[in-house]
Amino acid sequence: MLKIENLHARVEGKDILKGLSLEVKPGEVHAIMGPNGAGKSTLGNVLSGREGYEVTEGSVLFEGRNLLELAPEERAAAGVFLAFQYPVEIPGVNNTYFLRAAYNAQRKARGEGELDSMQFLKLVREKLKIMQLSPDLLNRAVNEGFSGGEKKRNEIFQMALLEPKLAILDETDSGLDIDALKQVAEGVNALRSPERSFIVVTHYQRLLDYIVPDHVHVLAGGRIVESGDRSLALKLEEHGYAWVAEHGEPAGASA
Amino acid sequence: MNQPARPPFVAALAEAPLPASGVAWLDKARRENLDAFVAAGLPDTRVEAWKYTALRALSQRSFAAGDAQALSRDIDPALLALAGIEGPALVFVNGVYRADLSMLDALPAGVDLQPLSHALAADPESLRFTLSRHYREPGDAFARLNGAFAHDGAVLRVAAGAKISVPLRLVFVGAAAGAEIAWHVRHLVELGEGAELTLIEQHLGAGEQAHLGTQLGDVTLHADATLHHVGLQQAGAGSSLVRRSHYRLGARAQTHLHALELGGTLARHDLRAELVGDAAGFHGHGAFLPDGRQHMDIQLAIGHQARNTVSSSTWRGVASGRGRGVFRGAIVVNTGADGADAVLGNKNLLLSPQAEIDTKPELEIYADEVKAAHGATVGQLDERASFYLRSRGIPEPQARTLLTTAFARAPFESLASERLREHIDQLLLARLPA
Numbered sequence: 001m002l003k004i005e006n007l008h009a010r011v012e013g014k015d016i017l018k019g020l021s022l023e024v025k026p027g028e029v030h031a032i033m034g035p036n037g038a039g040k041s042t043l044g045n046v047l048s049g050r051e052g053y054e055v056t057e058g059s060v061l062f063e064g065r066n067l068l069e070l071a072p073e074e075r076a077a078a079g080v081f082l083a084f085q086y087p088v089e090i091p092g093v094n095n096t097y098f099l100r101a102a103y104n105a106q107r108k109a110r111g112e113g114e115l116d117s118m119q120f121l122k123l124v125r126e127k128l129k130i131m132q133l134s135p136d137l138l139n140r141a142v143n144e145g146f147s148g149g150e151k152k153r154n155e156i157f158q159m160a161l162l163e164p165k166l167a168i169l170d171e172t173d174s175g176l177d178i179d180a181l182k183q184v185a186e187g188v189n190a191l192r193s194p195e196r197s198f199i200v201v202t203h204y205q206r207l208l209d210y211i212v213p214d215h216v217h218v219l220a221g222g223r224i225v226e227s228g229d230r231s232l233a234l235k236l237e238e239h240g241y242a243w244v245a246e247h248g249e250p251a252g253a254s255a
Numbered sequence: 256m257n258q259p260a261r262p263p264f265v266a267a268l269a270e271a272p273l274p275a276s277g278v279a280w281l282d283k284a285r286r287e288n289l290d291a292f293v294a295a296g297l298p299d300t301r302v303e304a305w306k307y308t309a310l311r312a313l314s315q316r317s318f319a320a321g322d323a324q325a326l327s328r329d330i331d332p333a334l335l336a337l338a339g340i341e342g343p344a345l346v347f348v349n350g351v352y353r354a355d356l357s358m359l360d361a362l363p364a365g366v367d368l369q370p371l372s373h374a375l376a377a378d379p380e381s382l383r384f385t386l387s388r389h390y391r392e393p394g395d396a397f398a399r400l401n402g403a404f405a406h407d408g409a410v411l412r413v414a415a416g417a418k419i420s421v422p423l424r425l426v427f428v429g430a431a432a433g434a435e436i437a438w439h440v441r442h443l444v445e446l447g448e449g450a451e452l453t454l455i456e457q458h459l460g461a462g463e464q465a466h467l468g469t470q471l472g473d474v475t476l477h478a479d480a481t482l483h484h485v486g487l488q489q490a491g492a493g494s495s496l497v498r499r500s501h502y503r504l505g506a507r508a509q510t511h512l513h514a515l516e517l518g519g520t521l522a523r524h525d526l527r528a529e530l531v532g533d534a535a536g537f538h539g540h541g542a543f544l545p546d547g548r549q550h551m552d553i554q555l556a557i558g559h560q561a562r563n564t565v566s567s568s569t570w571r572g573v574a575s576g577r578g579r580g581v582f583r584g585a586i587v588v589n590t591g592a593d594g595a596d597a598v599l600g601n602k603n604l605l606l607s608p609q610a611e612i613d614t615k616p617e618l619e620i621y622a623d624e625v626k627a628a629h630g631a632t633v634g635q636l637d638e639r640a641s642f643y644l645r646s647r648g649i650p651e652p653q654a655r656t657l658l659t660t661a662f663a664r665a666p667f668e669s670l671a672s673e674r675l676r677e678h679i680d681q682l683l684l685a686r687l688p689a
Contacts, residue, residue, distance in 0.1 A: 048646050051642065071645070071651070072642060072645040073645045073646075073648050075646075076646055076647055077648050084646075090644070090661065091665065092664050098657070101644075101649050101653065102644070105653065
């Protein structure tokens with residue numbers, strides 16, 4: 001589904017990703033862990049097409065297409081979803097309006113019919129249950145005045161609604177208490193399917209107690225230095241990232 | 256003595272016949288206003304109030320005084336419809352009252368609404384105080400012009416204690432005529448003690464025209480009165496519109512203004528609020544959206560003259576194309592206006608490299624225990640927000656429209672009427688580049 005090869009990316013003239021390779025197959029959950037500054041968030045931003053992230057080398061194929069050529073909205077329509085580490089507050093844009101605009105824009109881009117507001121509302125109500133979000137969030141502006149937990153749950157709610165093929169969760173666990181973390185994880189687990197893949201970017205292994213990954217990768221110095229199964233996350237938890245620096249030689253790891 | 260040659264604008268109106276009223280004091284006031292206008296001419300940009308609005312191009316044009324065919328101009332009734340809002344309406348075409356287009360037969364009890372032309376014929380004396388006023392400031396050219404030529408407009412009085420639930424509408428249409436004309440309307444609005452009213456003021460354009468319209472409005476609120484004033488300025492694309500609205504608020508009286516500026520080539524609006532009674536409040540909200548080569552100039556001046564007076568104002572500017580916006584927000588807290596609370600914010604968005612907005616906050620405080628906050632910004636669209644929307648599949652142009660509309664809509668969120676809020680949303684969506 002996703003094949004990243006030797007990806008180099010630069011932000012504000014600074015090289016952040018330095019030869020990252022990763023392959024994600026349908027239905028797989030990959031966890032990417034690493035110390036601060038390793039390039040974890042850069043990966044999510046590069047994959048979703050944020051401006052200011054310059055790819056200097058390497059390739060990213062998504063279902064055989066060159067993902068890097070596509071505008072952010074085209075990537076979304078193709079089925080790539082980024083759950084933001086810091087969801088953006090957008091005063092004055094109604095949440096329901098935003099969601100319907102996004103949903104219909106994706107459908108239109110794929111040549112599918114758009115939903116009218118009644119059909120859409122029905123769909124939204126079903127999806128809301130999954131995230132146990134209060135319906136009154138729908139009437140508010142996008143993320144405006146949401147608590148940290150509400151913002152993160154709103155990201156997962158959007159994911160549930162848009163049903164991407166590949167979801168990248170960028171430190172979705174940061175700033176969440178244990179209850180909110182469980183809710184987010186439940187939301188993600190409800191969406192797991194043999195066709196849908198996840199890249200879960202996190203600093204802590206705690207989230208992986210609830211979203212159990214198939215593969216765990218350690219990102220350090222802009223590349224993947226260690227790959228393994230779930231037990232790798234537990235080792236990291238025990239020994240800390242310093243252990244990777246001593247133990248792991250940089251390796252062009254692939255899953 | 257050699258006089259410098261008058262610019263065409265002044266020369267054309269200097270010789271124009273003044274409207275004849277048959278009322279001596281009024282004829283005299285009109286003559287004095289015209290003389291003052293001709294003597295001073297149009298202000299240049301050295302006059303502080305016109306610093307960012309150059310009138311050179313206007314001064315080279317000449318306008319005929321008034322439209323002799325105003326009564327017979329064809330106006331599509333659909334143009335006058337507003338979001339399904341029924342109710343009393345006074346309609347003016349090129350500055351002249353049109354009974355055939357107006358709706359006056361269902362006036363609620365306590366409302367006296369009539370065209371100025373009728374009020375002058377019936378009881379000129381009651382208008383003497385306001386219509387005899389002189390305008391002496393250097394930037395007052397258009398007020399003088401209005402004082403000289405305006406013979407129609409709206410006279411609206413609401414009886415003490417009358418709480419009017421039906422909104423009243425004043426509609427001004429600039430209609431295509433053979434020549435470029437200058438038209439003028441003059442208003443007097445007076446709310447008695449404890450009265451309440453919603454007043455919707457619309458400016459519309461019918462057909463291509465490059466008229467000059469001036470409007471001068473005096474709005475007086477007696478103690479405990481409340482006015483909800485909505486202004487929708489959608490004047491014709493080529494027209495120039497210069498307005499001044501002057502509010503005087505008695506004790507505890509409250510004005511809630513929501514003003515949208517969309518139309519005209521040159522649109523200038525002077526808003527003056529004098530809080531003369533204790534605990535009076537002026538709550539002003541507006542947006543101006545110059546596009547193409549439009550020039551919009553909002554001059555807001557709030558005078559706190561009594562204790563515990565409150566003003567809160569939010570204006571937003573969105574400039575696109577080669578649009579030019581000007582916002583001057585001045586708050587003066589006079590001696591004795593202790594306990595005043597004044598907040599004024601003006602945020603602006605530039606959507607193109609050629610667009611420009613000048614914003615000038617001014618704050619003068621001469622009283623004690625005053626709370627005052629004043630802020631102005633000019634910026635571009637938030638790229639983080641744009642990326643967020645695009646990452647969810649919303650194409651870039653649509654994302655920009657969404658964000659821009661949201662920005663411009665903010666001042667209208669406090670508008671009580673949901674219908675009008677939706678109508679304004681539609682106007683903004685239709686207006687902003689998709």
